[in-house]
Amino acid sequence: xxxxxxxxxxxxxxxxxxxxxxxxxxxxxxxxxxxxxxxxxxxxxxxxxxxxxxxxxxxxxxxxxxxxxxxxxxxxxxxxxxxxxxxxxxxxxxxxxxxxxxxxxxxxxxxxxxxxxxxxxxxxxxxxxxxxxxxxxxxxxxxxxxxxxxxxxxxxxxxxxxxxxxxxxxxxxxxxxxxxxxxxxxxxxxxxxxxxxxxxxxxxxxxxxxxxxxxxxxxxxxxxxxxxxxxxxxxxxxxxxxxxxxxxxxxxxxxxxxxxxxxxxxxxxxxxxxxxxxxxxxxxxxxxxxxxxxxxxxxxxxxxxxxxxxxxxxxxxxxxxxxxxxxxxxxxxxxxxxxxxxxxxxxxxxxxxxxxxxxxxxxxxxxxxxxxxxxxxxxxxxxxxxx
Numbered sequence: 358x359x360x361x362x363x364x365x366x367x368x369x370x371x372x373x374x375x376x377x378x379x380x381x382x383x384x385x386x387x388x389x390x391x392x393x394x395x396x397x398x399x400x401x402x403x404x405x406x407x408x409x410x411x412x413x414x415x416x417x418x419x420x421x422x423x424x425x426x427x428x429x430x431x432x433x434x435x436x437x438x439x440x441x442x443x444x445x446x447x448x449x450x451x452x453x454x455x456x457x458x459x460x461x462x463x464x465x466x467x468x469x470x471x472x473x474x475x476x477x478x479x480x481x482x483x484x485x486x487x488x489x490x491x492x493x494x495x496x497x498x499x500x501x502x503x504x505x506x507x508x509x510x511x512x513x514x515x516x517x518x519x520x521x522x523x524x525x526x527x528x529x530x531x532x533x534x535x536x537x538x539x540x541x542x543x544x545x546x547x548x549x550x551x552x553x554x555x556x557x558x559x560x561x562x563x564x565x566x567x568x569x570x571x572x573x574x575x576x577x578x579x580x581x582x583x584x585x586x587x588x589x590x591x592x593x594x595x596x597x598x599x600x601x602x603x604x605x606x607x608x609x610x611x612x613x614x615x616x617x618x619x620x621x622x623x624x625x626x627x628x629x630x631x632x633x634x635x636x637x638x639x640x641x642x643x644x645x646x647x648x649x650x651x652x653x654x655x656x657x658x659x660x661x662x663x664x665x666x667x668x669x670x671x672x673x674x675x676x677x678x679x680x681x682x683x684x685x686x687x688x689x690x691x692x693x694x695x696x697x698x699x700x701x702x703x704x705x706x707x708x709x710x711x712x713x714x715x716x717x718x719x720x721x722x723x724x725x726x727x728x729x730x731x732x733x734x735x736x737x738x739x740x741x742x743x744x
Contacts, residue, residue: 396422403523404449404518404523406526407517407523407531408509408518409531410532411508412531413528414528414531415508415509415535415541417508420472426508429465430467430471457513457516457518463501466499475494485566486565486566498551502551503543504543506540510534511540515534517534569598582673589631589633592630592631592636593630599642602640602642603643604641607636607639609630610629644687647689678693680692680694
């Protein structure tokens, strides 16, 4: 009898301990569990600063909280999300999380479908693009395949969510990242690469309702050389279409360091754009046309008078030609030096020069105290003029 009483006593003791633990757990985590779907809870951790500030700068901040996208619809799934959120809270509290914050699972399509009706979404706001979302859904193309950066600008892929970066984030930084439209909106690179892999149509009419030829391009002056007069700053706009017409990739801008680092350091330094002339010698679409001899070169006595034409606009000539003895232009192999080789080329003229010269002399204004500047300057330029 005594043994049975002891066992009953032990059961009561352990039941009390279990009840105490349950009450303690509920008291400690209860508030966290209840508020685990609030945006204020999600953004209370400092490691969520990048996500918070980019989300605030996005269009989704006006209509959705974090849970609106990150918790699948359905009561049971939301309960599961709450439990997972408590686990994340514990990881944050103990510092036991990866150094790069990144979502492990993509946003499922049913989350997007809560607000967006894919059966009616066929044209983008510009009115020119034709995007049949129903066909994409039938081909199992997920929403995030195209719209991955809509809420956070793909900051995880840019590797700017490390612990060392948290202190650099504020509202202005979030707006700077979300102003990068290439990260927020699906770009043509995404469409083209996917269409190539899936063997989908690649012609312009497959996605565009217009001919895609800007009105100004039909002007005869523009066609016959006027397009080469554009400013280099406009090349980015030109390249947005013409890059897909080139078999070789053209780097339109010369980056001054990482642009993502510029975002974090709030640097206003901008990348420089290459010259129009260099672009025309890099884009194969431009070269295919420029390699054809223009009508102006076929007129009578052109060869005899081309020097006078060149004097009027040398830059136009150098779009295709080089002014070097051994020209390396990919457009026109014929350079000025092909017919007008320098009298100094491959000759020991330095030995006979009355004044000692360095091994690789550079022409300066001093040279013109003896030499004919008008004649020499046809090929040579002094550093003072080139800088």
